[in-house]
Amino acid sequence: MSLNSQTLTGSGQDWTRNGSSSSSSSSSRAPMENESMILKPSTPTRKPIPPKPENAITIAVSSQVLFNMEKEQQIYEQQGMEGYIKYQGEHETEPFSPGPAFSFVKALEAVNTQLRELYPDSEELFDVVLMTNNHADVGLRLINTISHHQLVIERFCMTGGNSPVGDLMAYHTNLYLSSDPGKVREALGEGIAAATMFTPEKMTEVSETQLRVAFDGDGVLFSDESERVFKAHGLAKFLEHEKAHENEPMNHGPLKGFLEALGKLQKKFDGKGQRMDCPIRTYLVTARGTGSSGIRVLKTLSSWGLEIDEALFLAGTPKGPMLEKIRPHIFFDDQMIHVTGAAEMGTVACHVPYGKANEI
Structure with missing residues (x-):
C-alpha cells in the first residue's frame, strides 16, 4: 500500500471519568450512541469576534488538510508556481471541497456555539487559524471557500513558503495539523503539539454535535520511556518495568497539553450542570493491557489531575475496529502501523512523529 501525507490508501474495558470500569461504554457523560442528549448548536445571528490568542485554545490547521487541494498540488508540481497561481486566479470563485480536517473544525465550532450560550463573555473558546x-x-480563493462553507475562521497566516513555527508560537498554538511531516517535526521540536494528518480513501460519518478526540498513550499523551523498554527488551521486560514503576507517573508526551485544554472546556460544561450533555468526549485507545501497564496509565492521568471519558486497553489487538465504533473526528498515534490501520477503517488519523520509534 502506498502512503503519503495527502492520501492514505486504504475490546477493552471502558473507564468512567472517576476511574471505575464498565463493560458497556457507560460513563458520567452521555453514551456516544445517544445523540438526542447533545444540544444542537444554534445558528449565530452575527459573526462572532475571535478571542485573544492568549485566552483561546488555538488550533492551527493547514489549508491542505482543511480542504481538498490535491488537484491544485498536481498543477503546481507539473506547471510550477506561475501555472499554479494562474489556475487559482481563474478558479477563485470555485470553492475547494472539504478535506480530512473539515469535520473536526466544524465540531470545534459547534462546541464554541454552546460555550457562547453558556458563557457569553468568556474567551475560553476554540480559535481556528488557517x-x-x-x-x-x-488567498482570495481560500477566503471564498471559507465563506462558502460558512466556517468561522478569522485568523489567516500565509507564510509564503517560510517556516510556520514563529506564527504558531505567536498564536500560543495548542495544536498544529498539517500534511507536511517536516513542518510537524519542526513544530514538535519547539514544544508545540503537532501531527501529520492523513486522508483515508473513505471517511466514516461522524457526529455534527459532539467533538470526539481519540489519543494513543505512549508517545502521544505520555513520553515513550516505556515504549523504549518494550522495543529494546521485549514484552516480558516491559511488563516487569511497568510493575516496578507502577506508582511512578510517566513523563508527559507531546499532546498532553491538548488533552488538558479539552478537559478545561469540559469542566466549563460541568460548571453549568451539563456534565451529562457535554459536547466534548475524549478517548484513550492504547495497545496496553489492563494489568500493571494499564494501572500505571490511570495513575499517571490521576497524578496530572486529568480525566479521560473512555479508556480502551486493547492488549495488542488492532485499533481500527474500535475506532470505527467510536467514530472520532480525529485520532493521534505515534506509530504509522496504527495510523494506517485506523485510516483503512475510515478514521481520520494523525501521526505524531515523536520519540525513539520516529528517530530519523
Missing part, C-alpha cells in the same frame, strides 16, 4: 504556505494571490 495556515498556508501559499502565495498571497491564492
Whole structure:
C-alpha cells in the first residue's frame, strides 16, 4: 500500500471519568450512541469576534488538510508556481471541497456555539487559524471557500513558503495539523503539539454535535520511556518495568497539553450542570493491557489531575475496529502501523512523529 501525507490508501474495558470500569461504554457523560442528549448548536445571528490568542485554545490547521487541494498540488508540481497561481486566479470563485480536517473544525465550532450560550463573555473558546504556505494571490480563493462553507475562521497566516513555527508560537498554538511531516517535526521540536494528518480513501460519518478526540498513550499523551523498554527488551521486560514503576507517573508526551485544554472546556460544561450533555468526549485507545501497564496509565492521568471519558486497553489487538465504533473526528498515534490501520477503517488519523520509534 502506498502512503503519503495527502492520501492514505486504504475490546477493552471502558473507564468512567472517576476511574471505575464498565463493560458497556457507560460513563458520567452521555453514551456516544445517544445523540438526542447533545444540544444542537444554534445558528449565530452575527459573526462572532475571535478571542485573544492568549485566552483561546488555538488550533492551527493547514489549508491542505482543511480542504481538498490535491488537484491544485498536481498543477503546481507539473506547471510550477506561475501555472499554479494562474489556475487559482481563474478558479477563485470555485470553492475547494472539504478535506480530512473539515469535520473536526466544524465540531470545534459547534462546541464554541454552546460555550457562547453558556458563557457569553468568556474567551475560553476554540480559535481556528488557517495556515498556508501559499502565495498571497491564492488567498482570495481560500477566503471564498471559507465563506462558502460558512466556517468561522478569522485568523489567516500565509507564510509564503517560510517556516510556520514563529506564527504558531505567536498564536500560543495548542495544536498544529498539517500534511507536511517536516513542518510537524519542526513544530514538535519547539514544544508545540503537532501531527501529520492523513486522508483515508473513505471517511466514516461522524457526529455534527459532539467533538470526539481519540489519543494513543505512549508517545502521544505520555513520553515513550516505556515504549523504549518494550522495543529494546521485549514484552516480558516491559511488563516487569511497568510493575516496578507502577506508582511512578510517566513523563508527559507531546499532546498532553491538548488533552488538558479539552478537559478545561469540559469542566466549563460541568460548571453549568451539563456534565451529562457535554459536547466534548475524549478517548484513550492504547495497545496496553489492563494489568500493571494499564494501572500505571490511570495513575499517571490521576497524578496530572486529568480525566479521560473512555479508556480502551486493547492488549495488542488492532485499533481500527474500535475506532470505527467510536467514530472520532480525529485520532493521534505515534506509530504509522496504527495510523494506517485506523485510516483503512475510515478514521481520520494523525501521526505524531515523536520519540525513539520516529528517530530519523
